[in-house]
Amino acid sequence: MADIRICFIGDSFTQGTGDDTCLGWPGRVCAAAQTRGHAVTAYNLGIRRETTGDIRARWRAEVTPRLAAGVDGRIVFSFGANDATIENGQWRVPPDLSAENARAMIARALLSYPVLVVGPPPAPEPEKTARHAELAARYATVCNELGVPFLDVMEPIGSVTAWWDEVAAGDGIHPGAQGYAALAGLVDAWPAWRSWLP
Amino acid sequence: MADIRICFIGDSFTQGTGDDTCLGWPGRVCAAAQTRGHAVTAYNLGIRRETTGDIRARWRAEVTPRLAAGVDGRIVFSFGANDATIENGQWRVPPDLSAENARAMIARALLSYPVLVVGPPPAPEPEKTARHAELAARYATVCNELGVPFLDVMEPIGSVTAWWDEVAAGDGIHPGAQGYAALAGLVDAWPAWRSWLP
Numbered sequence: 090m091a092d093i094r095i096c097f098i099g100d101s102f103t104q105g106t107g108d109d110t111c112l113g114w115p116g117r118v119c120a121a122a123q124t125r126g127h128a129v130t131a132y133n134l135g136i137r138r139e140t141t142g143d144i145r146a147r148w149r150a151e152v153t154p155r156l157a158a159g160v161d162g163r164i165v166f167s168f169g170a171n172d173a174t175i176e177n178g179q180w181r182v183p184p185d186l187s188a189e190n191a192r193a194m195i196a197r198a199l200l201s202y203p204v205l206v207v208g209p210p211p212a213p214e215p216e217k218t219a220r221h222a223e224l225a226a227r228y229a230t231v232c233n234e235l236g237v238p239f240l241d242v243m244e245p246i247g248s249v250t251a252w253w254d255e256v257a258a259g260d261g262i263h264p265g266a267q268g269y270a271a272l273a274g275l276v277d278a279w280p281a282w283r284s285w286l287p
Numbered sequence: 288m289a290d291i292r293i294c295f296i297g298d299s300f301t302q303g304t305g306d307d308t309c310l311g312w313p314g315r316v317c318a319a320a321q322t323r324g325h326a327v328t329a330y331n332l333g334i335r336r337e338t339t340g341d342i343r344a345r346w347r348a349e350v351t352p353r354l355a356a357g358v359d360g361r362i363v364f365s366f367g368a369n370d371a372t373i374e375n376g377q378w379r380v381p382p383d384l385s386a387e388n389a390r391a392m393i394a395r396a397l398l399s400y401p402v403l404v405v406g407p408p409p410a411p412e413p414e415k416t417a418r419h420a421e422l423a424a425r426y427a428t429v430c431n432e433l434g435v436p437f438l439d440v441m442e443p444i445g446s447v448t449a450w451w452d453e454v455a456a457g458d459g460i461h462p463g464a465q466g467y468a469a470l471a472g473l474v475d476a477w478p479a480w481r482s483w484l485p
Contacts, residue, residue, distance in 0.1 A: 094335075104328065109321040111329050116309040123307040130302065131309050133331060136352055137292075147352060154334055154345060 093285065094130040094160050095119070098148050098194075099167035102210060102272075103135025107255070107263030115165070117273035122286040129286065140171045140182045141190035148194060156202060163285060164202045166194060169209035169228065173220035180220070188227040195235055205281055206232050206239045210246045210272065213256055218243070238281030245275055291483065292328040292358050293317070296346050296392075297365035300408060300470075301333025305453070305461030313363070315471035320484040327484065338369045338380045339388035346392060354400060361483060362400045364392060367407035367426065371418035378418070386425040393433055403479055404430050404437045408444045408470065411454055416441070436479030443473055 097103050097115040105113020112120065119131040132155045136143070144166075156162025168191070172182035182190065191206075198204045208225040211218040225241050232239035246252055246268075255265035264271075276282050295301050295313040303311020310318065317329040330353045332346070342364075354360025366389070370380035380388065389404075396402045406423040409416040423439050430437035444450055444466075453463035462469075474480050 104330070106328060109318065111314040111318040111321065111327075112309065116314070120307065120309040123309065129309075130304060130335065132302070132334075136330075137328065138355075139352070143352065147348070150345070150348060154337070154341065157336075 092128045092130070092161060093163060094132065094156055095163045095165060095285075096132045096134055096152050096155055097165045097167070098144060098152070099135045099207075100139045100144070100169075100171050101135060101137040101263060102170060103167045104133060104137060105135070105269055106137055107259045108266050108269045110266050110269075112266075112269065114269050114273040114276060117270060118276045118282065121273070121277050125286065127286045135167075138171055139168070141168050141187050141194075142182050143171075144168055145190045145194055149197070152198075152202075162202050163204075164198045165205045165207060166191070166198070167207040167209070169221060169224040170212070173209070173212075173217060173224055184223055184227055187224055188231055191228050192231045192235070195231065195237055199235060199237065203285070204237050205285075206237055207276060208239065208241045208243065210252075211243050213253070213261065218247075238279075240276065240279050240281070242272060242275050246272060290326045290328070290359060291361060292330065292354055293361045293363060293483075294330045294332055294350050294353055295363045295365070296342060296350070297333045297405075298337045298342070298367075298369050299333060299335040299461060300368060301365045302331060302335060303333070303467055304335055305457045306464050306467045308464050308467075310464075310467065312467050312471040312474060315468060316474045316480065319471070319475050323484065325484045333365075336369055337366070339366050339385050339392070340380050341369075342366055343388045343392055347395070350396075350400075360400050361402075362396045363403045363405060364389070364396070365405040365407070367419060367422040368410070371407070371410075371415060371422055382421055382425055385422055386429055389426050390429045390433070393429065393435055397433060397435065401483070402435050403483075404435055405474060406437065406439045406441065408450075409441050411451070411459065416445075436477075438474065438477050438479070440470060440473050444470060 172187040209221045249271040251267035370385040407419045447469040449465035
């Protein structure tokens with residue numbers, strides 16, 4: 090049986106903030122892979138509040154000891170929501186720089202590992218959702234140019250009632266267990282993911 | 288509601304290797320705390336094959352962005368099993384150095400965060416279990432001198448039948464979901480842990 094080790098690198102939505110089960114979507118999709126007979130080691134490297142700039146500064150140092158030489162290592166990136174937060178009237182990371190950060194990380198990761206990218210979810214505020222959509226489109230372009238599969242979750246998550254119920258009942262940003270299960274379901278049904286773990 | 292963020296720093300037993308649920312014991316004890324009404328962000332920083340020397344080299348860089356200023360951050364260390372592996376006739380990390388690594392990490396962590404330490408589990412081979420027990424005793428002394436709670440799991444895990452059944456059915460080292468649930472049960476019943484998350 091293959092021994093695949095996956096680093097999930099991102100922000101609070103990757104970490105699973107608000108999920109009472111402490112699985113998040115990475116834990117759920119890897120547990121599902123285990124039930125299909127795969128041996129998967131999941132390293133969840135999501136950090137709350139981090140922008141693409143923050144992630145770019147630390148991802149390589151954290152991946153290196155986890156995906157050591159001889160290991161069948163893979164990387165899943167997911168980021169963007171914190172870049173699109175407005176502070177002092179400006180994006181925390183403007184779209185051009187956000188796309189450049191994404192490109193730099195993905196291109197460098199591809200030198201050593203297979204890579205997948207999952208886009209940011211929508212936000213409760215329409216104008217923030219529009220900023221997430223702008224970033225998702227930028228990341229999709231970057232991924233297309235680099236030949237990396239990109240999963241846009243904006244529309245399918247937008248129609249998940251439980252997501253919004255949980256966001257409203259929670260901290261106003263993050264969903265709970267059902268929302269993360271919905272996100273996991275999208276990833277689990279994604280052909281690119283299934284090509285890693287059939 | 289308090290917003291506690293905990294870094295679990297250690298090796299494969301911290302990561303949860305072999306656990307089909309992808310929770311490990313850190314995920315289980317934090318999910319249990321969530322059901323008691325606590326808001327806990329669990330950062331699982333266990334890495335397979337790592338010794339105390341490996342962990343000492345990277346833990347601060349990984350904790351810093353996760354437990355940023357203003358965050359109610361805590362640290363749980365758990366290590367030792369890889370130090371006690373014999374390679375070329377020698378411990379990967381001899382007991383004196385292993386204890387010194389533990390002391391250095393714990394003392395430094397205490398400057399900034401509350402700290403708990405969980406000892407290594409027993410191994411299938413009696414002579415490796417004896418080496419784990421020697422390290423557990425060393426770590427207990429270090430923790431006692433630094434005023435940090437230490438949980439010795441050697442004997443209680445030794446009597447968990449499911450642990451050994453799963454080790455035998457798995458890779459010969461790691462348990463499965465039931466074994467990790469037993470380890471989580473020990474941590475969850477530990478007064479030092481409950482003082483953080485009643």
